[in-house]
Amino acid sequence: MTTIAFIGLGHMGLPMARNLLKAGFNLRVFDLLQAAVEDLAKDGAQAASSALDAVQDADVVVSMLPASRHVEGLYLGDNGLLAVLxxxxxxxxxxxxxxxxxxxxxxxxxxxxxxxxDAPVSGGTAGAAAGTLTFMIGGAATTLEKARAIFEAMGKNIFHAGPDGAGQVAKVCNNQVLAVQMIATAEAMAMGVANGLEPGVLAEIMRQSSGGNWTLEKYNPWPGVMENAPASKGYSGGFMAELMTKDLGLAQEAAQASGSSTPMGALALQLYRLLLKQGKGKQDFSVVQQLFID
Amino acid sequence: MTTIAFIGLGHMGLPMARNLLKAGFNLRVFDLLQAAVEDLAKDGAQAASSALDAVQDADVVVSMLPASRHVEGLYLGDNGLLAVLxxxxxxxxxxxxxxxxxxxxxxxxxxxxxxxxDAPVSGGTAGAAAGTLTFMIGGAATTLEKARAIFEAMGKNIFHAGPDGAGQVAKVCNNQVLAVQMIATAEAMAMGVANGLEPGVLAEIMRQSSGGNWTLEKYNPWPGVMENAPASKGYSGGFMAELMTKDLGLAQEAAQASGSSTPMGALALQLYRLLLKQGKGKQDFSVVQQLFID
Amino acid sequence: MTTIAFIGLGHMGLPMARNLLKAGFNLRVFDLLQAAVEDLAKDGAQAASSALDAVQDADVVVSMLPASRHVEGLYLGDNGLLAVLxxxxxxxxxxxxxxxxxxxxxxxxxxxxxxxxDAPVSGGTAGAAAGTLTFMIGGAATTLEKARAIFEAMGKNIFHAGPDGAGQVAKVCNNQVLAVQMIATAEAMAMGVANGLEPGVLAEIMRQSSGGNWTLEKYNPWPGVMENAPASKGYSGGFMAELMTKDLGLAQEAAQASGSSTPMGALALQLYRLLLKQGKGKQDFSVVQQLFID
Amino acid sequence: MTTIAFIGLGHMGLPMARNLLKAGFNLRVFDLLQAAVEDLAKDGAQAASSALDAVQDADVVVSMLPASRHVEGLYLGDNGLLAVLxxxxxxxxxxxxxxxxxxxxxxxxxxxxxxxxDAPVSGGTAGAAAGTLTFMIGGAATTLEKARAIFEAMGKNIFHAGPDGAGQVAKVCNNQVLAVQMIATAEAMAMGVANGLEPGVLAEIMRQSSGGNWTLEKYNPWPGVMENAPASKGYSGGFMAELMTKDLGLAQEAAQASGSSTPMGALALQLYRLLLKQGKGKQDFSVVQQLFID
Structure with missing residues (x-):
């Protein structure tokens, strides 16, 4: 029976780990916050006292951490996990x-x-809870096959993006397009309404036409257009603007590495930073709509 | 039996008029280019010698002209059509x-x-030929109902956008979003490929994820990703970059009228103008991909 | 002795007219606001009851109005001044x-x-009061020579920009560069300070180096760097953000007319519109600094 | 008598080292390219066979290298210079x-x-040869005083920017403003000329008005406006577009570190990358003018 060490039980990690438990895996869990560890222990996970403790006898390690420095800190160096696995x-x-x-x-x-x-996800906390995440995966295809059952316990779309690092590249490309089209949708909604259109009518026309995109389909930024979208709930829930800002920053790092010109992506990052300066970093990223309304 | 005067038989107008003929309407047609008039006359339309001649005894006028000044010139003033209809x-x-x-x-x-x-269309020459255009319509809903059969002979999606002018507003909003997401897709494709991904794989991941949009669905700008897209045919066919530039200019006029801030749309216009300066105005608008490749 | 009709006595027109009086010209003045007319009458101008009244027996007309539609309304048509002069x-x-x-x-x-x-000015209300305005002039050089003494009573730099309309073109080019370098300076100041520099030190280094520009020389946007700049007086006085927004809009009209690509100018306009949406249109245009500070 | 080890004799380092020789310092020099070393040896420098050899008995080390990784490689680690000085x-x-x-x-x-x-310079190869460089210096003021004579042998403006790293911050702030105002000037020149102005007249009006900046003063990007500017010599000489692109990338790293929003600077970087994709990286950075002309 496969034993999985799961490290990092935040907004995303916790529901992902829970889905692994439901799927019947042995789970050893660790997080710096004791509460999350205890929460999962009640559901049947083994509480570990440290990352090193968690990986004892583990066949598989799953990690879900905030940023590059945490990941490098966990795995690299003489005391890193790679040295003991x-x-x-x-x-x-x-x-x-x-x-x-x-x-x-x-x-x-x-x-x-x-x-x-490398297997970054998209789908947000809702997707993590529902087990419908998208995984964008970099590394050997044969390794992915060994891990497929684990990914499928947490997600729905399992993409092999390419070689080492390709999962991260696909993720930042995707999220950069997402941010740009969220802003493009928001500014078009505001312009249309300012020129006399009903927001719901304009949204529906664009959704069904060549302006159609994921934000018009699932996540309209104008309050009231979609009942369940964060925009209709005071921009709560969803994917925080500060996390989108982080991803846009990673995209610019990738662009810098390859010398790629990304005028739209770069501008999206600057606009999200303006939004953060207005204290809106903790709201859903569709709050960018508010930049464009009086 | 309804007699329709159709004025303006260009790349779009000609196939639209032909679909009205097929649907059984009496058609009187005029264009400054005699060839187009004769072409339709062979199919059963009555050739008119002028716009004034075309509208004699017409119940309905349909016009499809290049720009504001042509439309104002046709309809307004003492010799305009409105004075004689x-x-x-x-x-x-x-x-x-x-x-x-x-x-x-x-x-x-x-x-x-x-x-x-006001009933601008989207769907391009292919949609005009196939009778699958989208109409975005401004004016009275009751008027739209009277005209519905005519629109349905030419198109598939018939949207009532709102009051007078609302069709044009919806059109420029839609095309502005389209231009921005085309550029966003193109720059992400280039960045992903420069960082080691296969274009087809990246395109498919984004299409199925939150980066999904109409350009990824129908019209990928990277050569070879979609067999039938203009990008795979030397950026021929489709919707010319200079026409997208025109529409983005109209969008900026609307933004100026309402004082709307549209950073993405404004930047898209500037990038398309750069492309036109490189002599690419007659190519399909997905040729913007080439800005981002060495 | 030359009689000048002066029409439009706003923030700029009033001090300009006063300088003409000081220089000894006969002045007939009109404005829709009676107060301004009376104000100048006390100084020796003849109060006119209408624009038509003002230009009776005038050799020269000077006008200073808010926008294109006012100017066209004043001069054109059967009742316009051109028909009666x-x-x-x-x-x-x-x-x-x-x-x-x-x-x-x-x-x-x-x-x-x-x-x-056409003779638009730069220099703001301070320059208008001090008689140190810059005039950028379009039209015949011989006409300019006839008017030189009048211009010199109101300004210091009298430029012949070129043929009809060239004064306006020069003005929008200049103000577009000004807006862009104001924003560039503001964002660099914010970035430098956020990375540990003293604002005054950074401002001085850039002023004396290749980053030097008019805003660093005369008009630093960071509060306290320059004692007399609007930034040090709560962004009061100076040139209102909404007027800069208007000029940037005129620049985009010129760019549209010529198909020119102006990525920086277009972005500046969008950022100023964001600022106006935040209710800062009446503050000096250097208030754009606040977009970049928490 | 002070002995200086000078490491890195490229386009900038070589003339800087020569000015130190002229000022009478003992100089030990090293570069990976033997030719540069021999060149200086003829002028009286001692040729060193390695960086380690160069710093033997040196009181002062001056280094002028292409990028962060070279500097870290030279100084850090067990074999780095800091371990042996x-x-x-x-x-x-x-x-x-x-x-x-x-x-x-x-x-x-x-x-x-x-x-x-940290003491990055501005002024280009011409300034390096003439000994008129600007130094922007980070670190202790007392240390700067000890080094002042050395800096003055190579430059004219010696700025103390602030604490450790402040020299680099000042440099990227300055160069970001420079790049933005170069582009702003270029796009305004193109727009003005397209609207009928003479380039020289427009340049002069803006130079003397509120659009004035260093590029209008010293370095006009329109060919023929300034006889000695790179633009009038086929965009040769001066400061290469690829080096400006590098500096704008460093500026974005600084902005990322502080979460600063720099819409103009970010856009400038993207436009310079477009230029590099067109094969113009080795030309002077004012070649950005060509983006805006047919």
């Missing part, structure tokens, strides 16, 4: 981090004979 | 023009007791 | 309006045998 | 690198009891 272990690194950082961890894993995948 | 006539003005210009023509129509709709 | 009159149109609008008024003047110059 | 040595690190990287080297220097300044 048994050869042949499988590591599914699900954090959203810089592609360059992901590749660094990949290389270290290879030198220790450990198979690792 | 019989009261109760129906005018379906399908050109893409400035909302302000559309409202001016609406007002003049009202003073002559003529019902007019 | 005596041939050989001289018109100095000092408003900041669209180049296209200026050219329309030029053409009408020519048909009436009247010499006209 | 005698306590009390003075290091003047003149490369343009990331502020974060500069601070890392500062910290390492402090642990070895070595005084270090």
């Amino acid at each position: 048994k050869p042949g272990s499988l590591v599914l690194e699900c954090s959203t981090i810089a592609p360059e950082s992901a590749r660094k961890v990949h290389q270290a894993a290879a030198t220790h004979g450990i198979e690792l995948l | 019989k009261p109760g006539s129906l005018v379906l003005e399908c050109s893409t023009i400035a909302p302000e210009s559309a409202r001016k023509v609406h007002q003049a129509a009202a003073t002559h007791g003529i019902e007019l709709l | 005596k041939p050989g009159s001289l018109v100095l149109e000092c408003s900041t309006i669209a180049p296209e609008s200026a050219r329309k008024v030029h053409q009408a003047a020519a048909t009436h045998g009247i010499e006209l110059l | 005698k306590p009390g040595s003075l290091v003047l690190e003149c490369s343009t690198i990331a502020p974060e990287s500069a601070r890392k080297v500062h910290q390492a220097a402090a642990t070895h009891g070595i005084e270090l300044l």
Whole structure:
């Protein structure tokens, strides 16, 4: 029976770990916040006292951490997990981090004979709870096949993006397009309404036409257009503007690495930073709509 | 039996008129280019020698012209069509023009007791030929109902956008979002490929994820990703970059009228103008991809 | 002795007219606001009851109005001033309006045998009061020479920009550069301070280096760096953000007319519109600094 | 008598070192390219066979290297110079690198009891040859005083920007403003000319007005406006577009570190990357003018 060490039980990690429990995996869990650990222990996970403790006898490690520095801190160096995991272990690194950082961890894993995948997710906390996340995965296809059952316990779309780091690259590309089209939708909604259109009518026309995109389909930023969208609930829930800002920053790091010109993505990042300066970082990222309304 | 005068037989107008013929309407047609007139005459239309000649005894006028000044020139003034059409006539003005210009023509129509709709389309020449255009319509809902059969002979989605001019506003909002997401997709494709991803894989991941949009669904700008997209045919066919530039200019006129801030739309216009300066105005608008590749 | 009719006695027009009085010209003045007219009458001007009244027996007309529509309304049409001025009159149109609008008024003047110059100013209310305005002038060089003494009574730098409308073109080019470098300076100041520099030190280094520009020289947007700058007086005085927004809109009209790509200017306009949405339109345009500070 | 080790004899380093020789300093020089070393040896410098060899008995080290990784490689680690320099040595690190990287080297220097300044320059190869560079210096003011004579042998303006890393921050702020105003000037020149103005007249009006900036004063991007500007010499000489692109990338790293919103600077970077994709990276950075002309 597969034993999984799960490290990082935040807004995303906690529901993901719970889905692994439901699917019947042995789970050893650790987080710096004791409450999350105890929460899962009630559901049948084994509480670990440290990351090192969590990976004892684990066949697989799943990690879900805030940023590159946490991931590098967990895995690299003389006291990092890669130095203590048994050869042949499988590591599914699900954090959203810089592609360059992901590749660094990949290389270290290879030198220790450990198979690792960078596997950032999209779908938000709702997708994490429902087990319908999208995984964008970088690393060997054969490794992905070994891990498929684990991913499928947490998500619905399991994409092999390419070699080491490709999961992170796909994630930042996707989220950059998402941010740009959220802003494009928001500014068009505001312009249309200011020129006399009903927001619901305009939203529906664009949704069904060549302006159609995911935000018009699932996540309209104008309050009241979609009953269940964050915009209709005071921009609460969903995906925080500060997290989108983080992802747009990672995208710019990738653009810098390749010398890519991304005028729309770069501008989206600057507009989200303006929004954060207005104290809206904790609201859903569709709150960018408010920049464009009096 | 309804007699329709159709004025303006360009790339869009010609196939639209042909679909009206197929649907059994009496058609009187005029264009400054004699060839187009003769072409339709072979199919059973009555060739008119002028716009004034075309509207003799017409119940309905449909016009499809390049720009605001042509539309104002056709309808307004002492020699304009509005001065000669019989009261109760129906005018379906399908050109893409400035909302302000559309409202001016609406007002003049009202003073002559003529019902007019601004009804710009989307769907391109392919949609015009197939009779699957989208109409975005401004004016009275009751007028739209009278004209519905005519629209349905030419298109598939018939949207009532709102009051006078609202069709034009919806059109420029939609096309502004379209242009922005085309550029966002193109820059993300280039960045992803420059960072090691296969274009087809990246396109598919984004299409199915929150980055999904109409360009990823129908019209990928990277050559070879979609067999039938203009990008795979040397950026030929489709919707010319110079026409998208025109529409983005109309969007900025609307934004100026309402004082709306549209950072993404404004930047899209500037990038398309750069493209035109490189001599690419006659290529499909997805040619913006080439800005981002060495 | 030259009699000048001065029409439009707002924040700029009033001090400009006063300088003409001081220089010894006969002045007939009109404004829709009676108070301004009476104010100048006390100083020796003749109060007129209408624009038509003001231009009776005038050799020269100077106008200073808010926007294109006011200028066209004043001069054009059967009741416009151009129809009543005596041939050989001289018109100095000092408003900041669209180049296209200026050219329309030029053409009408020519048909009436009247010499006209478009002569927008820069220098703000302080320059108007001190008589140190800059005039950017479009029209015949010979006409400019006839008017030179009048311009010199109101300003210091008298530039002949080129043919009809060229004054307006020069003005919008200049103000577009000004707006962009104000924003560039503001964002660099904020970034430098956020990275540990003293604002005064950073401002001084850039001022003396290749980043030097007029805003660093005269008008630093960071509060306290320059004692007399609007930034140090709560962004009061100076040149209102809403007027800069207007000028940036005129610049975009000129860019549209010529198909010019102006990514920086277009972005500046969008950022100023964001600022107006935050209710800061009446503050000095250096208030854009506040977008970039928490 | 002070002995200076000079490491990095590229386009900038070579003339800087020559000015130190002229000022009478003992100079030990090293570069990976033997030709530059021999060149200076003819002028009286001592040729060193390695960086380690160069710093033997040196009181002061001056380094001028291409990027952060070279600087970190030279100074840090067990084999880095900081490990071998005698306590009390003075290091003047003149490369343009990331502020974060500069601070890392500062910290390492402090642990070895070595005084270090980050001292990036502006002024280009012409300024380096003429000894008129601007130095923007981060570190202790007392250290700067010890080094002043050395800086004055190479430059004219010696600014103390602030604490460790502040020199780099000032440099990227300045160069970001410079890039933005170069582009703003170029797009305004193109728009003005497209609307009928003479380039020289427009340039002069803006130079003397509120649009005035360093590029209008010294470095007009329109060919023929300034006889000695790179624009009038086929965009040769001057400061290469690819180096400006590098500096704008460093600025974005600084903005990322502080979460600063820099819409103009970010857009400037994207436009310079477009230019590099067109193969113009080796031309002077004013070649951005060509983006805006047919």
